[in-house]
Amino acid sequence: MEQFVLEMKGINKSFGSVPVLKNVEFKLKQGEVHALVGGNGAGKSTLMKIMTGVYTLDSGEVHVNGKLAHIRDTRDAKAQGIAMIFQELSLVQSMTVAENIFLGEEIAHNGLRDIRSMNDRAAKLLAELDLDIDPATPVYRLSVGLSQMVEIAKALSKDAKILVFDEPTASLSETETSRLFEIIQTLKAKGVSMVYISHRMKEIQMVADSITILRDGQFILRDSVANLTMEQIISNLIGGESSKHKFDWVPRYYDENAPDLLRLESVKVNDKINNITFGLKPGEILGLAGLMGSGRTEILETLFGLHPKLGGTIILDGQKLDYSSPQEAIRLGFALVPEDRRKLGLVLNHSVRENLILPILKKLRGNKLQFLIKEKQADGVTEESVKQLNIITSSINKTIRLLSGGNQQKVVIAKWLNTNPRILMLDEPTAGVDIGAKSEIIQIIRNFADQGNSVIFVSSELAEMLAICDRIITIYDGRITGELSRKDIGVEEELQHAIQRS
């Protein structure tokens, strides 16, 4: 029998009367990278939270190194050598790298903190990971990628033998991602076992040795990654029926010679992004491809009136525009589905209905003199959207926080579609969204464009860009470096190469 560093057997967990994990098992071998995949709501996070002591299990057993372990809180998990690297950064921004690494386990001398020896020890630890970071730097000065490396160093300083990565590359650039993968290899060589949660199949095939698939709170399969094709993984994820074809590019027809609906000429967003010129045809889906921080988001935000443009011209329907607020942008027909739906896209404590009608409250009045909202009409609009976009919720009055990521995102999109925009801009609309909802979202975007509207689409997942965009503009460090028609792109690698070329 193989020796597992960690075995979870017959795990059950319910929240209230809702079972989230049903008799789930999970086994981790010494020194392997084990991918844990599943759609949103499949129970991955819950399982990992049980492992790291955030939640306690209702029934089942956890064995660490063959011995039954009782993990009741995060301290127990730490004592067992289990640590989690968080999706959202969990460092204290105002404190230094060394202070964060030793947080909770400070080295003290006569009751006073021994800052020098903590800095020395931290420096050694960082050097072991080949990281060139000064331990006395405050964390807010580090990039997202480096902060994550510091978190890894922090876990290792506590003698972690099992590391859990939750969507670790969600906000990393390509270079940072490959750096992370190098570190994962180093750790593997040291015998550290790792659980790797991700929606990105490519990465799993690159980095993971084995894979466990969960669906609807149930264990589906565990195998070596090498034994499975991407199609097999995906079909197990979504439950047999293949939705692969939805990820294929379908050539779309729009008049490529029509006058531009929107045109940017030498638009200056800030000192770095200072000469953006491109056009957008009616019915076209245009992709902006580039690394994180290349300026993609800033361009969308400027078009949406969040930052005033510092120069150049924006022309809509042949008319030069001058506007400097989202209200005006909305009136002109712009809509922006922002990058971070939890922070920017939704009011999490409000209901599906309240979120959906927020941008159209004024339209829901009888006339300008009335200030009461026609509640029935609001219900109607909401129900219509829920039906149209297949938003899965038990009631339109359900708090949106309780919906899955994919359904939350559909609400954000529905909310903007209700403003009748002509130009829909989407920034990473499928981040943290399961595959089923992803293909639905792609379909919604296509339908929108088919009605003669235009779309600007930004995503870090190139496969997705290739599936949806008619044309892709590449941006590097604030400059447009190229323009590719979808027809001319053969494989993903070509685009990958294009966005990294300065």
Place this chain on the structure above:
Amino acid sequence: MPSKEVKKRASLGSIQWNRYMVYIVFVLVFVLFSVLLGGKGFLNPNNLANVLRQTSMISIMAVAGTFVIAAGQIDLTVGAVAAMSAMIASLVLRDLNNIPLAILGGVGFGVVSGAFVGFLVTKLRLPSFLATMGMMSVIRGGAMWVTQTAAVPIKNAVFNKVFGIGMIGGISVLVFWTIGFYIVGYILFNKSIFGRHTLATGGNEMSAIYSGIKTNRIKIIIFILSGAFAGFAGILYAGRMQAGRFSFGDGDELSVIAAVVLGGTSMAGGAGSVIGSLFGSILMGVINNALILAGLSIAQQTIIKGAIIVLAVALSNLTQGKQK
């Protein structure tokens, strides 16, 4: 990632600005008043010593206030606790004439009250603003009730000397008490493990919990600290006025918050400076003093004081940029 780098650098610059803002404002205000009011005795050593003496209680409460706010909490009970502590101390001195017992009573009350606030915040999960707003009223009412609002004179000369009206080398004992508390507070905040845990609790509580820090315990200790310091401030009020009175420290809770925030401690928690709080407190004392010297009426003083606080905090926010 260059754009990220640039942004980070820029906000770094502003954070530093924000951190030193209190000192810059302090120097500017001081120079301004020296020029305008030098002739009216502003620069007279006696006047300046007076300012230090008058701000002692706020300064001492602001030491603990720095911890409270850096941990992302707020404590509105301090003024009321000081009053109650002064009442307890004066009653103990009247009936038992025992100084250690008087201090134990006053400071002990602060400890108990702080522990109770900590319980409300951590166990019953009340937001500290509401918990302490309620407790402020309960305690202030209690201070009125014990003697039916009557003042209790203190006849113990030693007590009055040591905790109020005494002088050492021409400098009020209150100033020495203040210095003592700041040395302790500075070491605790900057050098001790507890200080880092306080910042971590305010800066990113989840991270602190995942790092094995019992943030609830940290919060309780901080409220106890705040209560104890306020209790001691009450002892000083009693010593200086040679009496216990229910009205001591009225409005001090807001002055303490103003001093701490002026001193560069973030209302959102996670960053703070003990020495900054001292300067924040003295800055307000200097402004107060100058307005009196300038011959302004109480009404005018109140208006200008409020306006200056708004201005100073706005200034530090502007230099901070859109950081959050």
